[in-house]
Amino acid sequence: MPDVTASTSDLLETQASLEAVLKDEILTMYQEVADNPDAEFHFFHGRAAADLFGYPSEWLDRAPEGAVNSFAGVGNPLLRAAIREGETVLDLGSGAGLDGIIASWQTGPTGSVIGVDLNPAMCLRAQAHAAATGTKIECHEGRMEDIPVPDGSVDVVISNGVVNLSFRKRRVVQEMHRVLRPGGRISITDIVSAKQLSQSIVNDPKLWAS
Amino acid sequence: MFRLLEESGFARVRSAVVPGFRFRKQSTQNSAEAYGVKAVMMTAEKPGG
Numbered sequence: 001m002p003d004v005t006a007s008t009s010d011l012l013e014t015q016a017s018l019e020a021v022l023k024d025e026i027l028t029m030y031q032e033v034a035d036n037p038d039a040e041f042h043f044f045h046g047r048a049a050a051d052l053f054g055y056p057s058e059w060l061d062r063a064p065e066g067a068v069n070s071f072a073g074v075g076n077p078l079l080r081a082a083i084r085e086g087e088t089v090l091d092l093g094s095g096a097g098l099d100g101i102i103a104s105w106q107t108g109p110t111g112s113v114i115g116v117d118l119n120p121a122m123c124l125r126a127q128a129h130a131a132a133t134g135t136k137i138e139c140h141e142g143r144m145e146d147i148p149v150p151d152g153s154v155d156v157v158i159s160n161g162v163v164n165l166s167f168r169k170r171r172v173v174q175e176m177h178r179v180l181r182p183g184g185r186i187s188i189t190d191i192v193s194a195k196q197l198s199q200s201i202v203n204d205p206k207l208w209a210s
Numbered sequence: 211m212f213r214l215l216e217e218s219g220f221a222r223v224r225s226a227v228v229p230g231f232r233f234r235k236q237s238t239q240n241s242a243e244a245y246g247v248k249a250v251m252m253t254a255e256k257p258g259g
């Protein structure tokens with residue numbers, strides 16, 4: 001009989017190892033976008049991407065240039081979020097802060113926006129960008145698989161091209177459910193695949209991170 | 211993702227393709243198309259409230 005315990009243990013060890021490498025790749029990739037917005041990547045970013053996904057020009061003209069130039073989303077989760085004044089919004093994978101800043105304009109001073117990002121430097125950047133427009137984002141360093149936010153404390157979760165980066169998507173979705181108050185909602189944009197990715201892609205953190 | 215949301219207790223799960231999404235590099239776009247990769251918008255609600 002095969003040693004199931006050993007093979008499960010090996011699998012978990014391999015996954016933990018890949019996750020650690022993936023974290024480094026994600027940090028490197030998106031720090032690169034933020035630090036070198038004029039560089040070329042295989043995805044659209046900055047104003048070109050935001051224009052492509054239908055962000056109104058009045059939003060982009062009003063937002064800090066640094067937040068717009070570092071934008072690396074895959075769509076516009078704000079289009080269907082229907083954020084109302086006074087609500088608490090969680091931006092999962094808040095990056096340089098563009099979506100969070102726009103959300104904060106919609107919640108107004110009676111609401112709040114919480115950012116969560118793997119990269120503490122990006123959190124600082126998002127907070128600075130928000131402050132530059134006279135608004136506020138409270139950003140926490142953290143992982144989407146263990147969101148550093150209390151149960152039932154959020155009205156809306158937004159995220160943009162982030163969930164696909166996780167090896168543990170079920171866990172991420174369960175975490176989004178946990179932090180939402182009853183009646184709360186999510187509005188996310190992300191990349192999905194109709195076919196099972198090949199093992200060579202799954203095992204390649206550089207490809208996964210992108 | 212759609213199924214994960216429903217299995218995790220979300221209701222009124224909706225999805226739509228992000229119009230205009232594509233990768234900048236043609237080689238990446240070609241690989242993405244081979245795997246049926248696309249960008250989607252998803253909304254859902256946590257029941258109650």
